[in-house]
Amino acid sequence: MGSLSTSTPPFEVLTDARPDDNSLPAFLVSTTRGFLPRADPIVTLPKEFDPLESILQRMPVKTLSGEPGLLAHGKLGDEVDSSFPDLTDHMDLYKDNLPLMNALYRDYSFLASAYLLEPCHLRFLKGESYGLGRQTLPKNIARPIARCAEITGFMPFMEYAGSYALYNYRLEDPSKGLEYDNIRLIRAFEHGLDPTSSEAGFVLVHIDMVRNSGPLVAATVRCLEEASKASSGPASIEQRKSFNEGLSEIVTSMKKINAVMETMWGKSRPRDYTSFRTFIFGITAQSMFPNGVIYEGLYDNKPMSFRGESGANDSMVPLMDNFLQMPMPDTPLTAILNDFREYRPSNHKTFLQYVKGRSQELDLKNYALGYKGEPESEEHKELLRQSRSLWIQILNEVRDFRWRHWCFAREYILKQTSHPTATGGSPIVTWLPNQLEAVLAEMVDVHDRTKGQHQNGLGKVAEEIMEAALRQRDTLRKEVDKFCAERGVARG
Numbered sequence: 118m119g120s121l122s123t124s125t126p127p128f129e130v131l132t133d134a135r136p137d138d139n140s141l142p143a144f145l146v147s148t149t150r151g152f153l154p155r156a157d158p159i160v161t162l163p164k165e166f167d168p169l170e171s172i173l174q175r176m177p178v179k180t181l182s183g184e185p186g187l188l189a190h191g192k193l194g195d196e197v198d199s200s201f202p203d204l205t206d207h208m209d210l211y212k213d214n215l216p217l218m219n220a221l222y223r224d225y226s227f228l229a230s231a232y233l234l235e236p237c238h239l240r241f242l243k244g245e246s247y248g249l250g251r252q253t254l255p256k257n258i259a260r261p262i263a264r265c266a267e268i269t270g271f272m273p274f275m276e277y278a279g280s281y282a283l284y285n286y287r288l289e290d291p292s293k294g295l296e297y298d299n300i301r302l303i304r305a306f307e308h309g310l311d312p313t314s315s316e317a318g319f320v321l322v323h324i325d326m327v328r329n330s331g332p333l334v335a336a337t338v339r340c341l342e343e344a345s346k347a348s349s350g351p352a353s354i355e356q357r358k359s360f361n362e363g364l365s366e367i368v369t370s371m372k373k374i375n376a377v378m379e380t381m382w383g384k385s386r387p388r389d390y391t392s393f394r395t396f397i398f399g400i401t402a403q404s405m406f407p408n409g410v411i412y413e414g415l416y417d418n419k420p421m422s423f424r425g426e427s428g429a430n431d432s433m434v435p436l437m438d439n440f441l442q443m444p445m446p447d448t449p450l451t452a453i454l455n456d457f458r459e460y461r462p463s464n465h466k467t468f469l470q471y472v473k474g475r476s477q478e479l480d481l482k483n484y485a486l487g488y489k490g491e492p493e494s495e496e497h498k499e500l501l502r503q504s505r506s507l508w509i510q511i512l513n514e515v516r517d518f519r520w521r522h523w524c525f526a527r528e529y530i531l532k533q534t535s536h537p538t539a540t541g542g543s544p545i546v547t548w549l550p551n552q553l554e555a556v557l558a559e560m561v562d563v564h565d566r567t568k569g570q571h572q573n574g575l576g577k578v579a580e581e582i583m584e585a586a587l588r589q590r591d592t593l594r595k596e597v598d599k600f601c602a603e604r605g606v607a608r609g
């Protein structure tokens with residue numbers, strides 16, 4: 118384990134993910150597995166949970182055997198209400214096995230979302246609007262999900278990392294490891310147990326991206342360490358070189374992650390998305406649950422509200438935002454972004470807070486961009502130009518991610534449905550552009566403040582990036598204006 122000493126509380130990034138240690142939470146950030154769980158998710162539940170396993174296997178619209186399941190016939194609710202047992206008390210037997218608790222959390226959250234949203238799915242199939250979901254989660258689901266969520270530190274509702282995406286894969290052939298063609302979903306709502314389906318592709322591409330997050334974590338930590346060494350006095354040539362190497366490793370990692378993201382188009386078809394996504398909506402800001410959801414017998418029977426499953430709860434882009442000190446506008450849309458930061462494994466949260474705190478404490482942006490003081494020599498100046506170019510290249514990768522994301526939202530959602538809110542509860546037209554515009558503005562600001570200090574600007578790579586980014590900003594604005602006008606939505 119590497120430990121970084123700081124006045125921001127120190128954070129341990131694992132260099133050995135300790136996959137066999139069941140006393141540790143399933144999710145701890147490491148340089149080897151990045152934001153993936155420390156070990157591949159637990160698939161098989163202890164025998165006490167056979168009824169849970171059984172209902173989940175029979176639940177998907179298309180089961181593993183290819184036969185239609187309970188959700189295909191709208192029979193899940195009846196089955197839960199008539200015969201599904203409350204297994205909460207069995208959990209205590211296993212409560213010290215945290216990865217197993219995570220597996221139970223995953224499984225109960227699948228059951229909870231399917232139960233609550235089944236009526237909406239049936240209406241969707243008939244071409245109607247979603248109408249209302251079930252407004253009460255019965256105690257045979259509410260009690261156990263609340264219990265394992267408490268133990269694992271998740272919300273008692275489906276989350277991206279702990280459940281739907283990052284804790285929901287198995288290796289078809291363990292000897293082949295984490296290759297895309299070798300990963301399968303453990304749980305699914307619609308056709309996802311078929312690895313060629315759009316539901317499987319949607320989830321598996323997320324996993325395939327996060328599989329590449331170890332080097333991103335390592336490079337970010339390296340940059341913080343290098344900046345820390347330099348913060349005690351004027352940076353030496355060696356320190357600046359090493360810092361630039363770290364920045365360059367971040368660019369390389371992000372390029373890889375973005376390249377995997379691009380494979381989404383071929384793995385998951387835009388026209389299929391709205392069909393399986395019915396089950397991943399949340400409660401917050403959704404017309405299906407106007408007054409929240411009651412967890413029977415819990416929380417004083419007061420209605421609860423949680424955001425739905427969303428990639429917005431992935432940690433890679435937030436890591437970059439915090440590292441880069443990305444300025445976000447003070448808007449209600451940014452408040453949603455901040456709220457999303459709560460829906461993730463506790464250790465991811467602490468790491469993101471650590472990076473944010475440490476970046477500010479080290480005055481990282483000023484150091485990287487040389488905003489304070491003149492370079493001491495021509496060699497320093499050239500190295501500083503490289504830092505500035507690399508910083509813009511990292512911003513450009515974050516832009517690339519968010520731009521592709523806007524394209525996903527346009528093709529998979531805006532062109533397919535008029536439902537105004539995304540699964541996480543953000544407004545579908547304006548939310549993603551809020552952050553994308555912020556990245557573009559930051560690129561322009563950094564470029565404007567630094568390019569004049571070098572004879573040929575920041576160099577060919579950065580100058581070409583800036584030209585393309587400015588063109589993209591015009592396109593984005595036109596597209597957002599068009600969708601706002603069509604849907605009668607304010608620009609935000």
Ligand code: HEM
Pocket residue numbers: 319322323326378381385390426427428429430431434435454519522525526529530538539540541542543544545548549552553
């Ligand atoms: C077909 C593919 C995808 C669609 C339709 C999609 C849809 C969305 C939507 C609508 C949001 C808005 C938040 C909300 O749910 O309320 C969002 C946010 C987000 N998603 Fe995705 N997503 C897709 C793929 C991915 C992938 C592969 C990742 C990789 C980790 C990802 C990561 C994110 C992130 C980081 C955000 C927050 C964006 C920001 O901070 O600006 N998404 N997604």
